[in-house]
Amino acid sequence: MDALFKALSDPARRILLDSLRSTDGQTLQQLQGQLDMTRFGVMKHLGVLEEAGLITTKKVGRFKHHYLNALPLQEAIDRWIEPLLVKPAARAVLDLKSKLEGHETMTKPDFVMQTYIRCTQDALWAALTEASAHAAYNFMCQDVRRDGDTLHFQTPDGNEMLVCRETALDPKTRIASTFEPKWAPGVPVSQIVYLIAVEGPFCALTLEHYNIPPAAADGIADGWARTLSGLKTWLETGESAKFLSPQVQ
Template identity: 65%
Template sequence: MDSIFKALADPARRTLLDALRQRDGQTLQELTELLDMTRFGVMKHLGVLEDAELVVTKKEGRFKYHYLNALPLQQTIDRWIEPMLAKPAARAVLTLKATLERTNTMTKPDFMMQTFIRCTQDALWDALTDPGSMAAYHFMCDRVEGEAREGGELTWLLPDGNKMLSQRPTKVTPKTRIEATFEPHFFGPDAPGSKMAFIIEPQGPFCKLTIEHYDIPAGQEGVSEGWARLAASLKSWLETGTAMKAPM
Protein backbone atom coordinates (compact mmCIF):
# COMPACT_ATOMS: atom_id res chain seq x y z
CA MET A 1 0.00 0.00 0.00
CA ASP A 2 2.94 2.37 0.67
CA SER A 3 4.06 1.98 -2.95
CA ILE A 4 0.59 3.05 -4.14
CA PHE A 5 0.60 6.24 -2.08
CA LYS A 6 4.17 6.97 -3.18
CA ALA A 7 3.21 6.51 -6.83
CA LEU A 8 0.19 8.80 -6.49
CA ALA A 9 2.17 11.54 -4.72
CA ASP A 10 3.81 12.81 -7.91
CA PRO A 11 1.70 15.04 -10.24
CA ALA A 12 3.46 13.69 -13.34
CA ARG A 13 2.48 10.13 -12.43
CA ARG A 14 -1.10 11.24 -11.78
CA THR A 15 -1.09 12.83 -15.24
CA LEU A 16 0.00 9.52 -16.75
CA LEU A 17 -2.76 7.65 -14.90
CA ASP A 18 -5.34 10.22 -16.01
CA ALA A 19 -4.19 9.79 -19.60
CA LEU A 20 -4.53 6.00 -19.40
CA ARG A 21 -7.94 6.36 -17.78
CA GLN A 22 -9.07 8.41 -20.77
CA ARG A 23 -7.46 6.10 -23.31
CA ASP A 24 -5.92 2.79 -22.28
CA GLY A 25 -3.19 1.01 -24.21
CA GLN A 26 -0.88 3.94 -25.01
CA THR A 27 2.77 3.62 -26.01
CA LEU A 28 5.73 5.31 -24.33
CA GLN A 29 5.94 7.79 -27.22
CA GLU A 30 2.31 8.79 -26.81
CA LEU A 31 2.69 9.26 -23.06
CA THR A 32 5.96 11.20 -23.46
CA GLU A 33 4.12 13.81 -25.51
CA LEU A 34 1.95 14.62 -22.48
CA LEU A 35 4.78 15.68 -20.19
CA ASP A 36 7.50 18.30 -20.43
CA MET A 37 10.33 15.87 -19.75
CA THR A 38 12.62 13.43 -21.52
CA ARG A 39 11.63 9.99 -22.69
CA PHE A 40 13.87 8.55 -19.96
CA GLY A 41 12.09 10.63 -17.32
CA VAL A 42 8.71 9.30 -18.40
CA MET A 43 10.10 5.76 -18.37
CA LYS A 44 11.18 6.24 -14.73
CA HIS A 45 7.71 7.44 -13.74
CA LEU A 46 6.10 4.51 -15.53
CA GLY A 47 8.49 2.19 -13.71
CA VAL A 48 7.26 3.51 -10.36
CA LEU A 49 3.65 3.01 -11.46
CA GLU A 50 4.43 -0.54 -12.62
CA ASP A 51 6.15 -1.32 -9.31
CA ALA A 52 2.97 -0.20 -7.54
CA GLU A 53 0.96 -2.39 -9.97
CA LEU A 54 -1.05 0.67 -11.02
CA VAL A 55 0.11 0.18 -14.62
CA VAL A 56 0.48 -3.10 -16.50
CA THR A 57 1.95 -3.57 -19.94
CA LYS A 58 1.61 -5.78 -22.98
CA LYS A 59 4.18 -6.00 -25.78
CA GLU A 60 3.09 -6.46 -29.38
CA GLY A 61 5.90 -6.45 -31.93
CA ARG A 62 8.05 -3.33 -31.46
CA PHE A 63 5.52 -1.59 -29.26
CA LYS A 64 4.80 -1.79 -25.54
CA TYR A 65 1.31 -0.75 -24.53
CA HIS A 66 0.46 0.61 -21.09
CA TYR A 67 -2.80 0.02 -19.22
CA LEU A 68 -4.26 1.48 -16.06
CA ASN A 69 -4.63 -1.29 -13.48
CA ALA A 70 -7.39 -0.02 -11.18
CA LEU A 71 -7.52 -3.08 -8.94
CA PRO A 72 -4.93 -1.95 -6.33
CA LEU A 73 -6.84 1.32 -5.92
CA GLN A 74 -10.11 -0.59 -5.55
CA GLN A 75 -8.59 -2.84 -2.88
CA THR A 76 -7.19 0.18 -1.03
CA ILE A 77 -10.58 1.89 -1.04
CA ASP A 78 -12.41 -1.27 -0.03
CA ARG A 79 -10.14 -1.60 3.01
CA TRP A 80 -12.10 1.25 4.59
CA ILE A 81 -15.38 1.16 2.68
CA GLU A 82 -16.19 -2.56 2.77
CA PRO A 83 -16.69 -2.80 6.57
CA MET A 84 -19.34 -0.08 6.30
CA LEU A 85 -21.38 -1.96 3.71
CA ALA A 86 -24.05 -4.05 5.37
CA LYS A 87 -25.10 -5.76 2.15
CA PRO A 88 -24.91 -5.24 -1.61
CA ALA A 89 -27.39 -2.74 -2.94
CA ALA A 90 -29.76 -3.98 -5.58
CA ARG A 91 -29.52 -2.19 -8.91
CA ALA A 92 -32.40 -2.00 -11.34
CA VAL A 93 -31.38 -3.25 -14.77
CA LEU A 94 -33.22 -4.10 -17.95
CA THR A 95 -33.37 -7.50 -19.62
CA LEU A 96 -31.49 -6.96 -22.83
CA LYS A 97 -30.62 -8.97 -25.92
CA ALA A 98 -26.92 -8.76 -26.85
CA THR A 99 -25.53 -9.09 -30.34
CA LEU A 100 -22.07 -10.18 -31.31
CA GLU A 101 -20.64 -9.75 -34.81
CA ARG A 102 -16.90 -9.85 -34.35
CA THR A 103 -14.06 -12.17 -35.28
CA ASN A 104 -12.23 -14.37 -32.78
CA THR A 105 -8.87 -12.76 -33.57
CA MET A 106 -7.43 -11.18 -30.44
CA THR A 107 -4.87 -8.41 -30.99
CA LYS A 108 -4.22 -5.45 -28.68
CA PRO A 109 -6.64 -5.34 -25.72
CA ASP A 110 -8.55 -2.15 -24.95
CA PHE A 111 -8.42 -2.91 -21.23
CA MET A 112 -6.01 -4.94 -19.12
CA MET A 113 -5.79 -5.71 -15.39
CA GLN A 114 -3.56 -7.94 -13.27
CA THR A 115 -3.69 -9.19 -9.70
CA PHE A 116 -1.81 -11.75 -7.61
CA ILE A 117 -3.85 -14.23 -5.57
CA ARG A 118 -2.46 -16.55 -2.92
CA CYS A 119 -4.01 -19.81 -4.11
CA THR A 120 -3.31 -22.88 -6.22
CA GLN A 121 -3.75 -22.97 -9.97
CA ASP A 122 -6.52 -25.55 -9.54
CA ALA A 123 -8.39 -23.34 -7.06
CA LEU A 124 -8.27 -20.30 -9.36
CA TRP A 125 -9.29 -22.36 -12.38
CA ASP A 126 -12.28 -23.79 -10.50
CA ALA A 127 -13.29 -20.29 -9.37
CA LEU A 128 -13.31 -19.09 -12.98
CA THR A 129 -15.16 -22.08 -14.44
CA ASP A 130 -17.55 -23.42 -11.79
CA PRO A 131 -20.95 -21.64 -11.93
CA GLY A 132 -21.51 -22.08 -8.20
CA SER A 133 -18.17 -20.48 -7.37
CA MET A 134 -18.73 -17.63 -9.82
CA ALA A 135 -22.01 -16.77 -8.11
CA ALA A 136 -20.35 -16.93 -4.68
CA TYR A 137 -17.92 -14.08 -5.35
CA HIS A 138 -19.70 -12.00 -8.02
CA PHE A 139 -20.43 -8.53 -6.69
CA MET A 140 -23.99 -8.32 -8.08
CA CYS A 141 -25.28 -11.70 -9.28
CA ASP A 142 -26.39 -14.56 -7.05
CA ARG A 143 -26.75 -17.25 -9.72
CA VAL A 144 -24.77 -18.37 -12.76
CA GLU A 145 -26.07 -20.95 -15.21
CA GLY A 146 -24.35 -22.89 -17.98
CA GLU A 147 -20.95 -24.42 -18.70
CA ALA A 148 -17.51 -22.86 -19.12
CA ARG A 149 -16.47 -25.00 -22.08
CA GLU A 150 -15.87 -24.30 -25.75
CA GLY A 151 -19.25 -24.13 -27.42
CA GLY A 152 -21.01 -23.67 -24.08
CA GLU A 153 -22.71 -20.60 -22.68
CA LEU A 154 -22.75 -18.91 -19.27
CA THR A 155 -25.43 -16.54 -17.98
CA TRP A 156 -25.15 -14.31 -14.90
CA LEU A 157 -28.52 -13.69 -13.24
CA LEU A 158 -29.43 -10.85 -10.91
CA PRO A 159 -31.37 -11.47 -7.68
CA ASP A 160 -34.60 -10.54 -9.49
CA GLY A 161 -33.95 -13.21 -12.13
CA ASN A 162 -33.03 -10.81 -14.94
CA LYS A 163 -29.95 -11.49 -17.04
CA MET A 164 -26.92 -9.30 -16.41
CA LEU A 165 -24.34 -10.89 -18.69
CA SER A 166 -23.90 -13.77 -21.11
CA GLN A 167 -20.63 -15.31 -22.25
CA ARG A 168 -19.76 -17.97 -24.78
CA PRO A 169 -16.28 -19.52 -24.30
CA THR A 170 -14.53 -19.64 -27.68
CA LYS A 171 -11.15 -21.07 -26.66
CA VAL A 172 -10.32 -22.86 -23.42
CA THR A 173 -6.84 -24.02 -22.43
CA PRO A 174 -7.34 -25.94 -19.16
CA LYS A 175 -5.95 -24.20 -16.07
CA THR A 176 -4.25 -21.56 -18.21
CA ARG A 177 -6.51 -19.46 -20.44
CA ILE A 178 -10.16 -18.77 -21.21
CA GLU A 179 -11.26 -16.68 -24.19
CA ALA A 180 -14.94 -15.79 -24.38
CA THR A 181 -17.48 -13.38 -25.74
CA PHE A 182 -18.76 -10.61 -23.46
CA GLU A 183 -22.42 -9.91 -24.07
CA PRO A 184 -23.74 -7.30 -21.59
CA HIS A 185 -27.46 -7.06 -20.92
CA PHE A 186 -27.11 -3.79 -19.05
CA PHE A 187 -26.01 -1.29 -21.72
CA GLY A 188 -29.12 -1.27 -23.90
CA PRO A 189 -31.26 -3.55 -26.07
CA ASP A 190 -28.92 -3.22 -29.05
CA ALA A 191 -25.65 -3.13 -27.11
CA PRO A 192 -22.88 -4.81 -29.14
CA GLY A 193 -20.77 -7.55 -27.62
CA SER A 194 -17.02 -7.74 -27.22
CA LYS A 195 -14.34 -10.28 -26.25
CA MET A 196 -12.36 -11.00 -23.11
CA ALA A 197 -9.74 -13.38 -21.76
CA PHE A 198 -8.59 -14.73 -18.40
CA ILE A 199 -4.90 -15.77 -18.23
CA ILE A 200 -3.57 -17.75 -15.25
CA GLU A 201 0.17 -17.92 -14.48
CA PRO A 202 1.34 -19.84 -11.37
CA GLN A 203 4.10 -18.05 -9.46
CA GLY A 204 5.12 -20.02 -6.38
CA PRO A 205 2.40 -19.80 -3.72
CA PHE A 206 0.59 -17.22 -5.85
CA CYS A 207 -1.22 -17.14 -9.17
CA LYS A 208 -1.06 -14.11 -11.43
CA LEU A 209 -4.45 -13.47 -13.00
CA THR A 210 -4.58 -11.22 -16.04
CA ILE A 211 -7.88 -9.94 -17.39
CA GLU A 212 -7.92 -8.64 -20.96
CA HIS A 213 -10.91 -7.05 -22.69
CA TYR A 214 -10.96 -6.52 -26.46
CA ASP A 215 -13.06 -4.42 -28.83
CA ILE A 216 -14.95 -2.53 -26.12
CA PRO A 217 -17.65 -0.53 -27.92
CA ALA A 218 -17.96 3.20 -27.37
CA GLY A 219 -20.06 3.92 -24.32
CA GLN A 220 -19.11 0.70 -22.52
CA GLU A 221 -15.86 1.93 -20.94
CA GLY A 222 -17.49 1.56 -17.52
CA VAL A 223 -16.82 -2.18 -17.58
CA SER A 224 -13.38 -1.41 -16.12
CA GLU A 225 -14.92 -0.68 -12.71
CA GLY A 226 -16.86 -3.92 -12.88
CA TRP A 227 -13.67 -5.88 -13.58
CA ALA A 228 -11.95 -4.20 -10.61
CA ARG A 229 -14.78 -5.14 -8.27
CA LEU A 230 -14.94 -8.69 -9.61
CA ALA A 231 -11.19 -9.24 -9.25
CA ALA A 232 -11.13 -7.78 -5.73
CA SER A 233 -14.00 -10.01 -4.64
CA LEU A 234 -12.45 -13.08 -6.29
CA LYS A 235 -9.11 -12.47 -4.53
CA SER A 236 -10.80 -12.01 -1.14
CA TRP A 237 -12.98 -15.11 -1.63
CA LEU A 238 -10.03 -17.35 -2.54
CA GLU A 239 -7.72 -16.02 0.17
CA THR A 240 -10.16 -15.57 3.08
CA GLY A 241 -13.34 -17.43 2.12
CA THR A 242 -15.30 -14.17 2.18
CA ALA A 243 -16.32 -12.32 -0.98
CA MET A 244 -16.30 -8.52 -1.20
CA LYS A 245 -19.71 -7.93 -2.67
CA ALA A 246 -19.43 -4.15 -2.79
CA PRO A 247 -22.22 -2.65 -4.92
CA MET A 248 -21.47 -0.51 -7.97
Protein backbone atom coordinates (compact mmCIF):
# COMPACT_ATOMS: atom_id res chain seq x y z
CA MET A 1 0.00 0.00 0.00
CA ASP A 2 2.91 2.38 0.72
CA ALA A 3 4.25 1.83 -2.81
CA LEU A 4 0.82 2.64 -4.23
CA PHE A 5 0.53 6.00 -2.49
CA LYS A 6 4.17 6.85 -3.20
CA ALA A 7 3.57 6.21 -6.91
CA LEU A 8 0.47 8.42 -6.93
CA SER A 9 2.18 11.28 -5.08
CA ASP A 10 4.17 12.46 -8.11
CA PRO A 11 2.31 14.65 -10.67
CA ALA A 12 4.37 13.30 -13.57
CA ARG A 13 3.31 9.75 -12.75
CA ARG A 14 -0.33 10.86 -12.49
CA ILE A 15 -0.01 12.36 -15.99
CA LEU A 16 1.27 9.01 -17.28
CA LEU A 17 -1.66 7.20 -15.65
CA ASP A 18 -4.13 9.71 -17.11
CA SER A 19 -2.60 9.16 -20.53
CA LEU A 20 -2.97 5.38 -20.23
CA ARG A 21 -6.52 5.84 -18.98
CA SER A 22 -7.23 7.72 -22.20
CA THR A 23 -5.25 5.41 -24.52
CA ASP A 24 -4.14 2.08 -23.11
CA GLY A 25 -1.23 0.08 -24.51
CA GLN A 26 1.13 2.97 -25.31
CA THR A 27 4.85 2.50 -25.89
CA LEU A 28 7.62 4.40 -24.09
CA GLN A 29 8.04 6.68 -27.11
CA GLN A 30 4.35 7.57 -27.08
CA LEU A 31 4.33 8.23 -23.34
CA GLN A 32 7.49 10.34 -23.48
CA GLY A 33 5.56 12.91 -25.51
CA GLN A 34 3.30 13.52 -22.48
CA LEU A 35 6.16 14.84 -20.31
CA ASP A 36 8.91 17.39 -20.71
CA MET A 37 11.72 15.08 -19.63
CA THR A 38 14.25 12.62 -20.99
CA ARG A 39 13.49 9.07 -22.08
CA PHE A 40 15.40 7.82 -19.03
CA GLY A 41 13.31 10.00 -16.72
CA VAL A 42 10.07 8.64 -18.13
CA MET A 43 11.43 5.08 -17.79
CA LYS A 44 12.14 5.71 -14.08
CA HIS A 45 8.58 6.92 -13.50
CA LEU A 46 7.17 3.93 -15.36
CA GLY A 47 9.32 1.64 -13.21
CA VAL A 48 7.84 3.13 -10.02
CA LEU A 49 4.30 2.69 -11.38
CA GLU A 50 4.99 -0.90 -12.41
CA GLU A 51 6.52 -1.71 -9.01
CA ALA A 52 3.36 -0.38 -7.36
CA GLY A 53 1.24 -2.55 -9.63
CA LEU A 54 -0.49 0.45 -11.22
CA ILE A 55 0.66 -0.50 -14.70
CA THR A 56 1.54 -3.76 -16.37
CA THR A 57 3.44 -4.32 -19.61
CA LYS A 58 3.47 -6.64 -22.59
CA LYS A 59 6.27 -6.86 -25.15
CA VAL A 60 5.19 -7.32 -28.78
CA GLY A 61 8.11 -7.55 -31.18
CA ARG A 62 10.56 -4.72 -30.41
CA PHE A 63 8.05 -2.64 -28.49
CA LYS A 64 6.88 -2.76 -24.88
CA HIS A 65 3.27 -1.67 -24.40
CA HIS A 66 2.07 -0.21 -21.09
CA TYR A 67 -1.39 -0.78 -19.62
CA LEU A 68 -3.21 0.82 -16.73
CA ASN A 69 -3.87 -1.76 -13.99
CA ALA A 70 -6.82 -0.54 -11.93
CA LEU A 71 -6.92 -3.39 -9.41
CA PRO A 72 -4.62 -1.89 -6.73
CA LEU A 73 -6.75 1.29 -6.71
CA GLN A 74 -9.95 -0.75 -6.64
CA GLU A 75 -8.66 -2.79 -3.70
CA ALA A 76 -7.74 0.38 -1.79
CA ILE A 77 -11.23 1.78 -2.40
CA ASP A 78 -12.85 -1.50 -1.38
CA ARG A 79 -10.80 -1.56 1.81
CA TRP A 80 -11.95 1.82 3.09
CA ILE A 81 -14.96 2.95 1.08
CA GLU A 82 -16.92 0.30 -0.82
CA PRO A 83 -18.92 -2.29 1.15
CA LEU A 84 -18.37 -5.92 0.30
CA LEU A 85 -21.54 -7.22 -1.31
CA VAL A 86 -22.28 -10.91 -1.25
CA LYS A 87 -25.00 -11.73 -3.72
CA PRO A 88 -25.63 -14.20 -6.56
CA ALA A 89 -24.00 -13.05 -9.78
CA ALA A 90 -21.35 -13.75 -12.36
CA ARG A 91 -19.74 -12.33 -15.39
CA ALA A 92 -17.17 -13.71 -17.84
CA VAL A 93 -15.84 -13.64 -21.34
CA LEU A 94 -17.09 -13.64 -24.99
CA ASP A 95 -16.72 -15.77 -28.26
CA LEU A 96 -14.32 -16.20 -31.26
CA LYS A 97 -11.12 -18.07 -32.07
CA SER A 98 -9.30 -16.22 -34.82
CA LYS A 99 -6.32 -14.20 -33.64
CA LEU A 100 -5.73 -16.25 -30.50
CA GLU A 101 -4.62 -19.19 -32.67
CA GLY A 102 -1.39 -18.42 -34.42
CA HIS A 103 -1.47 -14.62 -34.59
CA GLU A 104 -1.70 -13.74 -30.90
CA THR A 105 2.02 -12.93 -30.62
CA MET A 106 1.66 -10.35 -33.41
CA THR A 107 -1.25 -8.54 -31.77
CA LYS A 108 -1.18 -6.32 -28.73
CA PRO A 109 -4.12 -6.61 -26.32
CA ASP A 110 -6.49 -3.68 -25.90
CA PHE A 111 -6.67 -4.16 -22.13
CA VAL A 112 -4.41 -5.84 -19.56
CA MET A 113 -5.01 -6.29 -15.83
CA GLN A 114 -2.87 -8.11 -13.28
CA THR A 115 -3.33 -9.14 -9.67
CA TYR A 116 -1.56 -11.33 -7.10
CA ILE A 117 -3.62 -13.88 -5.19
CA ARG A 118 -2.51 -15.90 -2.16
CA CYS A 119 -3.65 -19.33 -3.34
CA THR A 120 -2.38 -22.49 -4.99
CA GLN A 121 -2.06 -22.89 -8.73
CA ASP A 122 -4.63 -25.70 -8.62
CA ALA A 123 -7.15 -23.50 -6.79
CA LEU A 124 -6.80 -20.64 -9.27
CA TRP A 125 -7.07 -22.97 -12.26
CA ALA A 126 -10.25 -24.50 -10.81
CA ALA A 127 -11.71 -21.03 -10.15
CA LEU A 128 -11.21 -20.08 -13.80
CA THR A 129 -12.48 -23.33 -15.34
CA GLU A 130 -15.27 -24.63 -13.08
CA ALA A 131 -18.73 -23.20 -13.71
CA SER A 132 -19.77 -23.30 -10.05
CA ALA A 133 -16.65 -21.33 -9.10
CA HIS A 134 -17.45 -18.49 -11.51
CA ALA A 135 -20.87 -18.18 -9.88
CA ALA A 136 -19.16 -17.48 -6.53
CA TYR A 137 -17.27 -14.35 -7.58
CA ASN A 138 -18.59 -13.06 -10.92
CA PHE A 139 -20.35 -9.81 -10.16
CA MET A 140 -23.35 -9.96 -12.48
CA CYS A 141 -24.45 -13.58 -12.93
CA GLN A 142 -26.53 -15.81 -10.71
CA ASP A 143 -25.86 -19.09 -12.47
CA VAL A 144 -23.04 -20.42 -14.66
CA ARG A 145 -23.23 -23.71 -16.52
CA ARG A 146 -20.73 -25.56 -18.69
CA ASP A 147 -21.61 -27.21 -22.00
CA GLY A 148 -18.45 -28.90 -23.27
CA ASP A 149 -15.87 -26.17 -23.86
CA THR A 150 -18.41 -23.38 -23.40
CA LEU A 151 -19.48 -21.47 -20.28
CA HIS A 152 -22.92 -19.83 -20.19
CA PHE A 153 -23.51 -17.01 -17.69
CA GLN A 154 -27.02 -16.07 -16.53
CA THR A 155 -28.24 -13.02 -14.62
CA PRO A 156 -30.49 -13.38 -11.54
CA ASP A 157 -33.59 -12.89 -13.73
CA GLY A 158 -32.61 -15.91 -15.84
CA ASN A 159 -31.39 -14.06 -18.94
CA GLU A 160 -28.19 -15.16 -20.66
CA MET A 161 -25.59 -12.45 -20.18
CA LEU A 162 -22.37 -13.90 -21.54
CA VAL A 163 -21.05 -16.89 -23.46
CA CYS A 164 -17.38 -17.90 -23.33
CA ARG A 165 -15.87 -20.70 -25.40
CA GLU A 166 -12.41 -21.98 -24.52
CA THR A 167 -10.20 -22.07 -27.61
CA ALA A 168 -6.90 -23.16 -26.06
CA LEU A 169 -5.87 -24.61 -22.68
CA ASP A 170 -2.35 -25.02 -21.34
CA PRO A 171 -3.11 -26.78 -18.05
CA LYS A 172 -2.66 -24.54 -15.01
CA THR A 173 -0.85 -21.77 -16.92
CA ARG A 174 -2.97 -20.37 -19.78
CA ILE A 175 -6.59 -20.18 -20.93
CA ALA A 176 -7.67 -18.57 -24.20
CA SER A 177 -11.38 -17.96 -24.63
CA THR A 178 -13.91 -16.07 -26.66
CA PHE A 179 -16.00 -13.33 -25.02
CA GLU A 180 -19.52 -13.02 -26.44
CA PRO A 181 -21.70 -10.40 -24.72
CA LYS A 182 -25.42 -11.06 -24.58
CA TRP A 183 -26.38 -8.08 -22.39
CA ALA A 184 -26.81 -5.77 -25.39
CA PRO A 185 -27.59 -6.46 -29.06
CA GLY A 186 -24.88 -6.00 -31.63
CA VAL A 187 -21.83 -6.10 -29.33
CA PRO A 188 -19.19 -8.02 -31.31
CA VAL A 189 -17.29 -11.02 -30.01
CA SER A 190 -13.82 -10.42 -28.57
CA GLN A 191 -11.15 -12.63 -27.02
CA ILE A 192 -9.45 -13.00 -23.64
CA VAL A 193 -6.41 -14.81 -22.28
CA TYR A 194 -5.73 -15.73 -18.64
CA LEU A 195 -2.05 -16.25 -17.73
CA ILE A 196 -1.07 -17.89 -14.43
CA ALA A 197 2.42 -17.75 -12.92
CA VAL A 198 3.42 -19.07 -9.49
CA GLU A 199 5.45 -16.70 -7.30
CA GLY A 200 6.10 -18.35 -3.93
CA PRO A 201 2.85 -18.49 -1.93
CA PHE A 202 1.11 -16.28 -4.53
CA CYS A 203 -0.21 -16.73 -8.04
CA ALA A 204 0.21 -13.86 -10.48
CA LEU A 205 -2.90 -13.71 -12.66
CA THR A 206 -2.75 -11.61 -15.83
CA LEU A 207 -5.88 -10.95 -17.91
CA GLU A 208 -5.43 -9.86 -21.54
CA HIS A 209 -8.47 -8.74 -23.56
CA TYR A 210 -8.24 -8.42 -27.36
CA ASN A 211 -10.44 -6.69 -29.95
CA ILE A 212 -12.62 -4.79 -27.48
CA PRO A 213 -15.23 -2.63 -29.24
CA PRO A 214 -14.32 1.02 -28.45
CA ALA A 215 -17.84 1.83 -27.30
CA ALA A 216 -17.70 -0.97 -24.71
CA ALA A 217 -14.16 -0.34 -23.40
CA ASP A 218 -15.07 1.57 -20.21
CA GLY A 219 -17.75 -0.90 -19.15
CA ILE A 220 -15.54 -3.92 -19.82
CA ALA A 221 -12.63 -2.41 -17.85
CA ASP A 222 -14.92 -1.72 -14.87
CA GLY A 223 -16.36 -5.22 -15.10
CA TRP A 224 -12.94 -6.84 -15.03
CA ALA A 225 -11.91 -4.81 -11.97
CA ARG A 226 -15.02 -6.02 -10.12
CA THR A 227 -14.71 -9.63 -11.33
CA LEU A 228 -11.02 -10.07 -10.53
CA SER A 229 -11.46 -8.37 -7.15
CA GLY A 230 -14.24 -10.85 -6.41
CA LEU A 231 -12.03 -13.75 -7.53
CA LYS A 232 -9.15 -12.63 -5.28
CA THR A 233 -11.44 -12.14 -2.27
CA TRP A 234 -13.15 -15.50 -2.75
CA LEU A 235 -9.90 -17.46 -3.11
CA GLU A 236 -8.23 -15.73 -0.14
CA THR A 237 -11.19 -15.77 2.28
CA GLY A 238 -13.41 -18.62 1.08
CA GLU A 239 -16.39 -16.25 1.06
CA SER A 240 -18.41 -15.52 -2.08
CA ALA A 241 -17.75 -11.91 -3.11
CA LYS A 242 -19.88 -9.84 -5.49
CA PHE A 243 -18.61 -6.33 -6.18
CA LEU A 244 -21.76 -4.93 -7.76
CA SER A 245 -21.85 -1.57 -9.52
CA PRO A 246 -24.21 1.09 -8.09
CA GLN A 247 -26.49 0.70 -11.13
CA VAL A 248 -27.38 -2.89 -10.19
CA GLN A 249 -27.42 -2.67 -6.37
